[in-house]
Amino acid sequence: MNRTLLLILCDFLLLNLLALTRWEQAQPPAPAPVAAPAASAGAGAASRETDLLAAMKASLADERASREQLARTLTSAEEQVRAREASLSQVEAERSRLGTDLEATRRSAEEVARRAAAAAEEAAVSKDRLAAVQRELDEKRREAEEQQRRVAGLERDQAQARERIEGLSVAVRVAEQEKQLLRETSETLRSQVAAEREERLKVQQATSELAQGVGQLAEKSTELSREIRENRPVNANTLFNEFLANRVQTQFTAFRRTFLGPVTRTLDSRTLLVTDGQATYAVLHIDDTPLALRESAVDWERLTAEFSRADRRLGATQLGFLSLDPRIVVLPVTPEQVQALGAKVYRTAVDPFRFPEAVLIANGGAGYGEVPFKLDPGSTHHVRMDNRLVRRVLGEFTPSRGDLVLGKSGELLGIMVNADYCVVLDSFALSQTIALGPIAADQPTGPKLEDLNRRWRGLPLRLQ
Numbered sequence: 001m002n003r004t005l006l007l008i009l010c011d012f013l014l015l016n017l018l019a020l021t022r023w024e025q026a027q028p029p030a031p032a033p034v035a036a037p038a039a040s041a042g043a044g045a046a047s048r049e050t051d052l053l054a055a056m057k058a059s060l061a062d063e064r065a066s067r068e069q070l071a072r073t074l075t076s077a078e079e080q081v082r083a084r085e086a087s088l089s090q091v092e093a094e095r096s097r098l099g100t101d102l103e104a105t106r107r108s109a110e111e112v113a114r115r116a117a118a119a120a121e122e123a124a125v126s127k128d129r130l131a132a133v134q135r136e137l138d139e140k141r142r143e144a145e146e147q148q149r150r151v152a153g154l155e156r157d158q159a160q161a162r163e164r165i166e167g168l169s170v171a172v173r174v175a176e177q178e179k180q181l182l183r184e185t186s187e188t189l190r191s192q193v194a195a196e197r198e199e200r201l202k203v204q205q206a207t208s209e210l211a212q213g214v215g216q217l218a219e220k221s222t223e224l225s226r227e228i229r230e231n232r233p234v235n236a237n238t239l240f241n242e243f244l245a246n247r248v249q250t251q252f253t254a255f256r257r258t259f260l261g262p263v264t265r266t267l268d269s270r271t272l273l274v275t276d277g278q279a280t281y282a283v284l285h286i287d288d289t290p291l292a293l294r295e296s297a298v299d300w301e302r303l304t305a306e307f308s309r310a311d312r313r314l315g316a317t318q319l320g321f322l323s324l325d326p327r328i329v330v331l332p333v334t335p336e337q338v339q340a341l342g343a344k345v346y347r348t349a350v351d352p353f354r355f356p357e358a359v360l361i362a363n364g365g366a367g368y369g370e371v372p373f374k375l376d377p378g379s380t381h382h383v384r385m386d387n388r389l390v391r392r393v394l395g396e397f398t399p400s401r402g403d404l405v406l407g408k409s410g411e412l413l414g415i416m417v418n419a420d421y422c423v424v425l426d427s428f429a430l431s432q433t434i435a436l437g438p439i440a441a442d443q444p445t446g447p448k449l450e451d452l453n454r455r456w457r458g459l460p461l462r463l464q
Contacts, residue, residue, distance in 0.1 A: 009077050013070055020066045233408035236359045240368045243361055243406070246344040247272055248309050250282055250316075250331070254290035255302040265290035270364030272404065273333055273345045274412045276428055280338055280345055281330040282307065282316075283415055283425065285402035286452075289319070289329055293456050297449035302438050305331055309341045317437075320430040324381045325423045325459075326452040327401070328415060330430075346412040348425050352383075355408035360385065360399055360416070367397035371405075373422065382421045382463055383414070421463055431455070 247270045254265045269288035273280055286293060290303070305316040314337045322328040338345060353375065361368045372386045387399050403416040414422045432448045439445060456464065 005081060009074065009081075012077075013074055016073065017066060017070055020069065233355050233357075234410045236368065236370050239359045239406050239408075239410060240361060240365075242344065242410075243272060243368075243404075244365055247365060248282060248307055248341060248343050250284065250288075251306045251308065252289050253302075253304045254300050256298060256300045269402075272412070273338065273341075273343055274348060274425065275345050276348050279428065280333045280335070281320075281428060282333055283404075283412075284329045284331070285415060285417070286321075286327045286329050288402050291329075291445075291449065293327065293449070293453045297446045297453060299444040299446040300439055303434060303445070304436055307331075307333070307337065307341060309343055312340050312342075314340060315436075317435070319434040319436055321432045321452055322423075322425075322427070323429040323431045324425070324427060325417055325463075326431065326455040327417050328423060328425075330428060346406075346410075349407045349409065349411040349413050351409075352407060352411075352413050352424050352426070357408060358385075358413050358422075359406045359408070361404045361406065362397040362399065363403070369397075371399070373405075376421070378460060379421075379463065381426070382417070382423055384420055385416070385422055387420065417463065 250269045250271060252265075252267045252269070256263050267288065267290050269284055271282050271284050271288075274283050275281070289305075290300075303319065305319065307314045307316060316331045316333075318332055320330045320332070322330060333341075357370050357372050359368060360371045373383045374386065376382050376384050385399060385405070399416060399419055401416050401418050405413040405415065405422045407413040412425060414424045416422050432452060434445060434448060435443065
């Protein structure tokens with residue numbers, strides 16, 4: 001028997017025993033009153049003992065009845081447990097039998113399924129074979145009909161060939177006569193062909209000489225057209241309109257921390273793209289950037305620049321300072337960025353002094369005008385702009401540093417370094433560079449700006 005079930009039955013029997021015991025009958029009777037006469041003291045004691053003995057007998061009888069009842073209950077419980085164990089065994093046996101039947105049924109179902117699949121496959125194969133035989137019969141029938149049509153066609157062709165043979169016999173006789181006639185005329189034609197060949201060679205030689213002359217004339221005409229175009233000044237309105245259509249927005253951001261708090265500078269400038277035939281740059285004056293030579297040199301922690309045109313925004317990677325003048329800043333532009341921006345790339349002036357006047361564009365397009373300029377004997381890279389004779393075409397302005405100067409040939413002449421002088425951009429050699437983005441600790445901007453400031457202070461006063 002299960003130990004847990006036995007313990008439960010024992011606890012149940014013990015609780016029944018305690019509940020069925022009549023504890024009130026087992027208590028001793030209350031003592032007799034003290035006021036009884038002394039003469040009956042012995043008889044009262046004997047009566048109490050008799051009552052106590054009777055009570056104990058009754059309690060024992062009740063205890064015996066309770067134990068008999070408890071024994072019957074225990075016997076009944078054991079019989080129920082045995083019945084349940086027998087029922088459980090029957091259930092286990094029935095479950096095992098059902099499991100065995102289920103496994104056998106499953107195997108039988110699988111076997112039936114395999115047989116059905118095999119039968120279906122065999123039926124499909126038989127159906128395919130029947131269809132193939134039917135197709136083969138149809139194909140044989142079509143081949144027989146086709147052969148019959150071919151036999152009929154061959155008979156018609158044979159009749160036609162017979163007619164053609166008869167016609168060819170007549171044609172052969174005619175051809176022999178024509179052959180004789182052609183032989184006689186071929187001799188005459190041969191002499192004529194030889195004469196025409198000689199004449200054609202003469203014509204080809206004359207044509208070749210004429211083509212060479214036409215080619216030389218075309219080359220001279222092209223050179224003449226290019227020379228005329230290069231020597232013809234471009235209208236100022238045309239140059240300014242072209243600049244407006246191709247200018248590029250450049251946004252700078254500089255950041256550094258000080259003991260008073262963080263300092264952030266942002267500046268937007270408009271310029272154009274220029275190339276020297278090797279690389280392409282965006283050209284600016286240093287005053288169009290957050291940097292300044294007129295201030296004390298500081299170490300910036302972060303410096304960024306971004307090109308924008310229409311809806312395209314592209315980041316720059318480097319900031320360079322020209323050896324020609326420390327105030328001129330260039331930003332390299334990759335061919336991919338040039339294509340993405342879609343702006344015209346201006347050439348540097350090959351012959352900057354071809355025309356005595358230039359077109360000055362102020363403040364990124366706020367105004368423009370035609371300005372005469374003269375060479376400066378003291379500087380080979382700067383020209384003096386005659387501000388007194390400026391012919392303003394659009395807007396009232398005073399020429400200032402950062403203004404772009406376009407030659408009348410449509411090329412970029414240079415950029416104004418102050419109100420009177422323009423640096424001629426004929427070289428993009430760099431004296432200092434700053435990598436844009438977070439500034440590395442071993443590449444501080446302070447020493448570089450100090451070097452640029454010394455170079456600027458070393459220029460003649462008229463150029464500062």
